[in-house]
Amino acid sequence: MAYAPPTPADLKARFPAFGTVPDETISVALEDAASVADNGWPDADRRKAVMLQAAHDMTLRGIGTGAEAELAKAGALGFTSFRSGQLQLDRAEDSAQASGDPLAQTTYGRQLLDLFRQRSPGILVI
Template sequence: MAYTPPSVADFKLRFPAFDAVDDARVAGFLDDAATVADDGWSDADRRKAVMLQAAHDMTTRGIGTGAEAELAKAGALGFKSFRSGQLQLDRSDSAAAAAGGDPLAGTAYGAELLALIRSRFPGVMVV
Protein backbone atom coordinates (compact mmCIF):
# COMPACT_ATOMS: atom_id res chain seq x y z
CA MET A 1 0.00 0.00 0.00
CA ALA A 2 1.29 3.45 -0.93
CA TYR A 3 2.11 6.04 1.68
CA THR A 4 -0.70 8.47 2.44
CA PRO A 5 0.39 11.75 4.02
CA PRO A 6 -1.44 12.72 7.21
CA SER A 7 -4.48 14.93 6.71
CA VAL A 8 -5.34 17.97 8.77
CA ALA A 9 -8.07 15.90 10.45
CA ASP A 10 -5.52 13.17 11.33
CA PHE A 11 -3.22 15.80 12.78
CA LYS A 12 -5.87 17.53 14.87
CA LEU A 13 -7.14 14.19 16.18
CA ARG A 14 -3.65 13.30 17.40
CA PHE A 15 -2.78 16.80 18.65
CA PRO A 16 -5.88 18.58 19.97
CA ALA A 17 -3.79 21.57 21.08
CA PHE A 18 -4.03 22.70 17.44
CA ASP A 19 -7.82 22.30 17.01
CA ALA A 20 -8.37 26.06 16.82
CA VAL A 21 -5.68 26.57 14.17
CA ASP A 22 -7.00 27.26 10.67
CA ASP A 23 -6.96 24.09 8.52
CA ALA A 24 -5.08 25.78 5.68
CA ARG A 25 -2.36 26.85 8.08
CA VAL A 26 -2.01 23.34 9.49
CA ALA A 27 -1.90 21.93 5.94
CA GLY A 28 0.99 24.26 5.13
CA PHE A 29 2.98 23.09 8.13
CA LEU A 30 2.25 19.44 7.26
CA ASP A 31 3.50 20.08 3.71
CA ASP A 32 6.68 21.71 5.02
CA ALA A 33 7.25 18.83 7.45
CA ALA A 34 6.90 16.17 4.74
CA THR A 35 10.66 16.18 4.12
CA VAL A 36 11.48 14.90 7.62
CA ALA A 37 11.00 11.27 6.51
CA ASP A 38 11.29 9.50 3.18
CA ASP A 39 10.23 6.23 1.53
CA GLY A 40 12.75 4.31 3.65
CA TRP A 41 10.52 4.74 6.71
CA SER A 42 7.57 2.53 7.54
CA ASP A 43 4.30 4.27 6.66
CA ALA A 44 3.24 4.54 10.32
CA ASP A 45 6.58 5.99 11.47
CA ARG A 46 6.68 8.36 8.50
CA ARG A 47 3.19 9.72 9.23
CA LYS A 48 4.08 10.11 12.91
CA ALA A 49 7.35 11.88 12.08
CA VAL A 50 5.64 14.34 9.74
CA MET A 51 2.96 15.17 12.30
CA LEU A 52 5.52 15.56 15.10
CA GLN A 53 7.67 17.87 12.96
CA ALA A 54 4.63 20.01 12.07
CA ALA A 55 3.57 20.18 15.74
CA HIS A 56 7.12 21.14 16.76
CA ASP A 57 7.32 23.84 14.08
CA MET A 58 3.96 25.34 15.04
CA THR A 59 4.79 25.25 18.75
CA THR A 60 8.08 27.08 18.28
CA ARG A 61 6.13 29.81 16.47
CA GLY A 62 3.63 30.14 19.31
CA ILE A 63 0.79 28.47 17.43
CA GLY A 64 -1.58 26.26 19.41
CA THR A 65 -2.90 26.16 22.95
CA GLY A 66 -0.24 24.11 24.74
CA ALA A 67 2.00 25.48 27.47
CA GLU A 68 5.05 25.39 25.20
CA ALA A 69 3.23 27.39 22.51
CA GLU A 70 2.25 29.94 25.16
CA LEU A 71 5.88 30.21 26.24
CA ALA A 72 6.94 30.66 22.62
CA LYS A 73 4.32 33.43 22.18
CA ALA A 74 5.83 35.17 25.18
CA GLY A 75 9.33 34.72 23.74
CA ALA A 76 10.29 32.45 26.63
CA LEU A 77 10.53 29.00 25.03
CA GLY A 78 14.33 28.84 25.29
CA PHE A 79 14.49 30.64 28.61
CA LYS A 80 17.28 30.54 31.16
CA SER A 81 15.12 32.25 33.75
CA PHE A 82 11.49 33.33 33.54
CA ARG A 83 9.62 35.19 36.25
CA SER A 84 5.93 36.07 36.40
CA GLY A 85 4.67 37.31 39.75
CA GLN A 86 5.83 34.81 42.33
CA LEU A 87 6.47 32.09 39.73
CA GLN A 88 10.07 31.72 38.65
CA LEU A 89 11.26 29.09 36.18
CA ASP A 90 14.88 28.33 35.31
CA ARG A 91 16.18 26.08 32.60
CA SER A 92 19.56 24.58 33.32
CA ASP A 93 22.32 24.45 30.77
CA SER A 94 22.61 20.73 31.50
CA ALA A 95 19.14 20.09 30.00
CA ALA A 96 20.20 21.63 26.71
CA ALA A 97 23.55 19.83 26.83
CA ALA A 98 21.85 16.49 27.53
CA ALA A 99 19.82 16.97 24.37
CA GLY A 100 23.03 17.51 22.42
CA GLY A 101 21.99 21.05 21.60
CA ASP A 102 19.48 19.73 19.05
CA PRO A 103 16.77 22.32 18.33
CA LEU A 104 14.18 19.52 18.23
CA ALA A 105 14.70 19.03 21.95
CA GLY A 106 13.11 22.45 22.52
CA THR A 107 9.55 21.06 22.53
CA ALA A 108 7.92 17.84 23.69
CA TYR A 109 6.91 17.14 20.07
CA GLY A 110 10.46 17.64 18.84
CA ALA A 111 11.88 15.48 21.64
CA GLU A 112 9.49 12.67 20.66
CA LEU A 113 10.52 13.05 17.01
CA LEU A 114 14.18 13.01 18.00
CA ALA A 115 13.62 9.75 19.92
CA LEU A 116 11.87 8.26 16.88
CA ILE A 117 14.74 9.28 14.60
CA ARG A 118 17.32 7.88 17.01
CA SER A 119 15.43 4.58 17.24
CA ARG A 120 15.56 4.27 13.47
CA PHE A 121 19.16 5.41 13.11
CA PRO A 122 21.09 4.33 16.20
CA GLY A 123 24.58 5.69 16.69
CA VAL A 124 27.53 3.83 15.26
CA MET A 125 29.75 2.05 17.75
CA VAL A 126 33.45 2.24 17.05
CA VAL A 127 35.70 -0.35 18.64
Template sequence: MAYAPPTVADLTVRFPAFDGVPDETILAALEDAASVADNGWPEADRRKAVMLQAAHDMTLRGLGTGAEAELAKAGALGFTSFRSGQLQLDRAEASAQASGDPLAQTTYGRELLALIRSHFPGVLVV
Protein backbone atom coordinates (compact mmCIF):
# COMPACT_ATOMS: atom_id res chain seq x y z
CA MET A 1 0.00 0.00 0.00
CA ALA A 2 1.36 3.41 -0.95
CA TYR A 3 2.09 5.98 1.71
CA ALA A 4 -0.73 8.47 2.23
CA PRO A 5 0.40 11.69 3.94
CA PRO A 6 -1.62 12.67 7.01
CA THR A 7 -4.48 15.07 6.48
CA VAL A 8 -5.73 17.96 8.56
CA ALA A 9 -8.48 15.68 9.88
CA ASP A 10 -5.91 13.02 10.85
CA LEU A 11 -3.93 15.57 12.86
CA THR A 12 -6.93 17.09 14.65
CA VAL A 13 -8.30 13.65 15.55
CA ARG A 14 -4.94 12.60 17.03
CA PHE A 15 -4.25 16.01 18.61
CA PRO A 16 -7.52 17.80 19.43
CA ALA A 17 -5.59 20.78 20.79
CA PHE A 18 -5.29 21.97 17.17
CA ASP A 19 -8.98 21.68 16.32
CA GLY A 20 -9.39 25.47 16.39
CA VAL A 21 -6.37 26.14 14.17
CA PRO A 22 -7.29 27.05 10.57
CA ASP A 23 -7.04 24.12 8.16
CA GLU A 24 -4.66 26.04 5.90
CA THR A 25 -2.24 26.54 8.81
CA ILE A 26 -2.34 22.85 9.75
CA LEU A 27 -1.88 21.82 6.12
CA ALA A 28 1.17 24.08 5.80
CA ALA A 29 2.61 22.62 9.02
CA LEU A 30 2.06 19.08 7.72
CA GLU A 31 3.75 19.95 4.42
CA ASP A 32 6.72 21.49 6.25
CA ALA A 33 6.98 18.42 8.52
CA ALA A 34 6.86 15.88 5.68
CA SER A 35 10.65 15.64 5.49
CA VAL A 36 10.97 14.30 9.05
CA ALA A 37 10.35 10.72 7.91
CA ASP A 38 11.10 9.04 4.60
CA ASN A 39 10.23 5.79 2.82
CA GLY A 40 12.41 3.82 5.25
CA TRP A 41 9.81 4.21 8.00
CA PRO A 42 6.83 1.91 8.51
CA GLU A 43 3.77 3.77 7.17
CA ALA A 44 1.97 4.16 10.53
CA ASP A 45 5.08 5.49 12.26
CA ARG A 46 5.90 7.75 9.33
CA ARG A 47 2.45 9.36 9.50
CA LYS A 48 2.75 9.70 13.27
CA ALA A 49 6.21 11.28 12.99
CA VAL A 50 4.97 13.86 10.48
CA MET A 51 2.00 14.73 12.67
CA LEU A 52 4.19 15.00 15.78
CA GLN A 53 6.62 17.32 13.96
CA ALA A 54 3.74 19.48 12.72
CA ALA A 55 2.20 19.63 16.21
CA HIS A 56 5.59 20.50 17.71
CA ASP A 57 6.14 23.29 15.18
CA MET A 58 2.65 24.75 15.70
CA THR A 59 3.03 24.61 19.48
CA LEU A 60 6.32 26.53 19.28
CA ARG A 61 4.43 29.20 17.31
CA GLY A 62 1.80 29.40 20.05
CA LEU A 63 -0.93 27.72 18.01
CA GLY A 64 -3.48 25.36 19.50
CA THR A 65 -4.64 25.01 23.05
CA GLY A 66 -2.80 23.73 26.06
CA ALA A 67 -0.19 24.99 28.46
CA GLU A 68 2.78 24.67 26.11
CA ALA A 69 1.09 26.65 23.33
CA GLU A 70 0.07 29.33 25.83
CA LEU A 71 3.63 29.52 27.18
CA ALA A 72 5.02 29.74 23.65
CA LYS A 73 2.51 32.46 22.79
CA ALA A 74 3.72 34.42 25.84
CA GLY A 75 7.37 33.79 24.96
CA ALA A 76 7.86 31.72 28.11
CA LEU A 77 8.16 28.16 26.79
CA GLY A 78 11.88 27.86 27.52
CA PHE A 79 11.62 28.66 31.23
CA THR A 80 12.33 25.83 33.63
CA SER A 81 11.02 27.66 36.69
CA PHE A 82 8.34 30.26 37.43
CA ARG A 83 7.67 32.01 40.72
CA SER A 84 4.89 34.41 41.64
CA GLY A 85 4.40 35.18 45.32
CA GLN A 86 3.86 31.88 47.10
CA LEU A 87 3.45 29.96 43.84
CA GLN A 88 6.50 28.29 42.31
CA LEU A 89 6.33 26.05 39.26
CA ASP A 90 9.23 23.96 37.95
CA ARG A 91 9.17 22.03 34.70
CA ALA A 92 10.00 18.35 35.11
CA GLU A 93 11.53 18.33 31.62
CA ALA A 94 14.33 20.77 32.56
CA SER A 95 17.01 18.18 31.84
CA ALA A 96 15.49 17.42 28.43
CA GLN A 97 15.42 21.10 27.56
CA ALA A 98 18.99 21.49 28.74
CA SER A 99 20.01 18.85 26.19
CA GLY A 100 19.88 21.52 23.52
CA ASP A 101 17.64 19.48 21.20
CA PRO A 102 14.87 21.79 19.96
CA LEU A 103 12.44 18.86 19.92
CA ALA A 104 12.77 18.63 23.71
CA GLN A 105 10.81 21.87 24.12
CA THR A 106 7.35 20.29 23.66
CA THR A 107 5.65 17.05 24.58
CA TYR A 108 5.06 16.43 20.86
CA GLY A 109 8.76 16.88 20.17
CA ARG A 110 9.79 14.58 23.01
CA GLU A 111 7.41 11.90 21.71
CA LEU A 112 8.92 12.35 18.23
CA LEU A 113 12.43 12.01 19.67
CA ALA A 114 11.43 8.72 21.30
CA LEU A 115 9.95 7.50 18.01
CA ILE A 116 13.09 8.48 16.09
CA ARG A 117 15.30 6.74 18.65
CA SER A 118 13.21 3.58 18.38
CA HIS A 119 13.93 3.46 14.63
CA PHE A 120 17.48 4.78 14.71
CA PRO A 121 19.23 3.72 17.92
CA GLY A 122 22.51 5.39 18.76
CA VAL A 123 25.71 4.05 17.31
CA LEU A 124 28.30 2.65 19.71
CA VAL A 125 31.80 3.78 18.87
CA VAL A 126 34.62 1.73 20.30
Protein backbone atom coordinates (compact mmCIF):
# COMPACT_ATOMS: atom_id res chain seq x y z
CA MET A 1 0.00 0.00 0.00
CA ALA A 2 1.29 3.44 -0.90
CA TYR A 3 1.92 6.11 1.69
CA ALA A 4 -1.14 8.29 2.33
CA PRO A 5 -0.29 11.70 3.82
CA PRO A 6 -2.23 12.60 6.96
CA THR A 7 -5.33 14.73 6.60
CA PRO A 8 -6.67 17.47 8.86
CA ALA A 9 -9.17 14.91 10.21
CA ASP A 10 -6.28 12.56 11.10
CA LEU A 11 -4.46 15.32 12.97
CA LYS A 12 -7.61 16.40 14.83
CA ALA A 13 -8.27 12.80 15.86
CA ARG A 14 -4.74 12.36 17.19
CA PHE A 15 -4.46 15.81 18.77
CA PRO A 16 -7.84 17.12 20.01
CA ALA A 17 -6.30 20.51 20.90
CA PHE A 18 -6.59 21.32 17.18
CA GLY A 19 -10.24 20.26 16.87
CA THR A 20 -11.48 23.80 16.31
CA VAL A 21 -8.70 24.84 13.92
CA PRO A 22 -9.88 25.30 10.33
CA ASP A 23 -8.97 22.44 7.99
CA GLU A 24 -7.22 24.88 5.64
CA THR A 25 -4.84 25.95 8.40
CA ILE A 26 -4.06 22.35 9.28
CA SER A 27 -3.59 21.42 5.60
CA VAL A 28 -0.95 24.12 5.20
CA ALA A 29 0.83 22.98 8.39
CA LEU A 30 0.78 19.35 7.17
CA GLU A 31 2.18 20.38 3.78
CA ASP A 32 4.97 22.35 5.47
CA ALA A 33 5.74 19.40 7.75
CA ALA A 34 5.76 16.77 4.98
CA SER A 35 9.54 16.90 4.54
CA VAL A 36 10.24 15.85 8.14
CA ALA A 37 10.20 12.15 7.15
CA ASP A 38 10.93 10.51 3.81
CA ASN A 39 10.13 7.26 2.00
CA GLY A 40 12.64 5.38 4.16
CA TRP A 41 10.31 5.59 7.15
CA PRO A 42 7.58 3.02 7.84
CA ASP A 43 4.26 4.59 6.84
CA ALA A 44 2.86 4.72 10.39
CA ASP A 45 5.97 6.46 11.77
CA ARG A 46 6.09 8.82 8.80
CA ARG A 47 2.47 9.88 9.29
CA LYS A 48 3.04 10.35 13.02
CA ALA A 49 6.19 12.40 12.42
CA VAL A 50 4.44 14.69 9.94
CA MET A 51 1.52 15.23 12.32
CA LEU A 52 3.86 15.89 15.26
CA GLN A 53 5.84 18.44 13.23
CA ALA A 54 2.64 20.17 12.10
CA ALA A 55 1.26 20.24 15.66
CA HIS A 56 4.58 21.62 16.94
CA ASP A 57 4.64 24.36 14.30
CA MET A 58 1.03 25.37 14.92
CA THR A 59 1.58 25.41 18.69
CA LEU A 60 4.55 27.76 18.31
CA ARG A 61 2.29 30.09 16.32
CA GLY A 62 -0.33 30.00 19.09
CA ILE A 63 -2.78 27.89 17.11
CA GLY A 64 -4.88 25.38 19.02
CA THR A 65 -6.47 25.20 22.44
CA GLY A 66 -3.69 23.56 24.42
CA ALA A 67 -1.88 25.27 27.26
CA GLU A 68 1.32 25.55 25.22
CA ALA A 69 -0.50 27.27 22.36
CA GLU A 70 -2.06 29.70 24.83
CA LEU A 71 1.37 30.45 26.30
CA ALA A 72 2.80 30.92 22.80
CA LYS A 73 0.02 33.41 22.00
CA ALA A 74 1.03 35.37 25.08
CA GLY A 75 4.74 35.14 24.23
CA ALA A 76 5.38 33.12 27.37
CA LEU A 77 6.16 29.63 26.06
CA GLY A 78 9.02 28.14 28.06
CA PHE A 79 8.26 29.96 31.30
CA THR A 80 7.47 27.80 34.31
CA SER A 81 6.30 30.52 36.68
CA PHE A 82 5.33 34.18 36.83
CA ARG A 83 5.03 36.56 39.73
CA SER A 84 3.54 40.01 39.56
CA GLY A 85 4.98 41.75 42.64
CA GLN A 86 8.67 42.43 41.95
CA LEU A 87 8.45 40.60 38.64
CA GLN A 88 9.86 37.06 38.69
CA LEU A 89 9.90 34.97 35.50
CA ASP A 90 11.42 31.50 35.56
CA ARG A 91 12.27 29.58 32.41
CA ALA A 92 12.15 25.79 32.23
CA GLU A 93 15.46 24.14 32.98
CA ASP A 94 14.43 20.97 31.20
CA SER A 95 17.48 19.24 29.71
CA ALA A 96 15.70 18.99 26.34
CA GLN A 97 15.04 22.72 26.32
CA ALA A 98 18.56 23.45 27.51
CA SER A 99 19.81 21.59 24.43
CA GLY A 100 18.77 24.51 22.26
CA ASP A 101 16.81 22.27 19.88
CA PRO A 102 13.75 24.21 18.72
CA LEU A 103 11.69 21.01 18.83
CA ALA A 104 12.17 20.92 22.60
CA GLN A 105 9.85 23.91 23.01
CA THR A 106 6.62 21.88 22.79
CA THR A 107 5.42 18.45 23.90
CA TYR A 108 4.77 17.63 20.23
CA GLY A 109 8.35 18.53 19.33
CA ARG A 110 9.74 16.47 22.19
CA GLN A 111 7.70 13.48 21.03
CA LEU A 112 9.11 14.00 17.55
CA LEU A 113 12.64 14.11 18.94
CA ASP A 114 11.93 10.79 20.69
CA LEU A 115 10.70 9.34 17.39
CA PHE A 116 13.89 10.52 15.66
CA ARG A 117 15.99 8.89 18.40
CA GLN A 118 14.11 5.60 17.98
CA ARG A 119 14.76 5.67 14.25
CA SER A 120 18.49 6.40 14.43
CA PRO A 121 20.78 3.87 16.06
CA GLY A 122 23.31 4.99 18.61
CA ILE A 123 26.93 5.26 17.64
CA LEU A 124 29.29 2.76 19.18
CA VAL A 125 32.78 4.10 19.82
CA ILE A 126 35.50 1.55 20.41
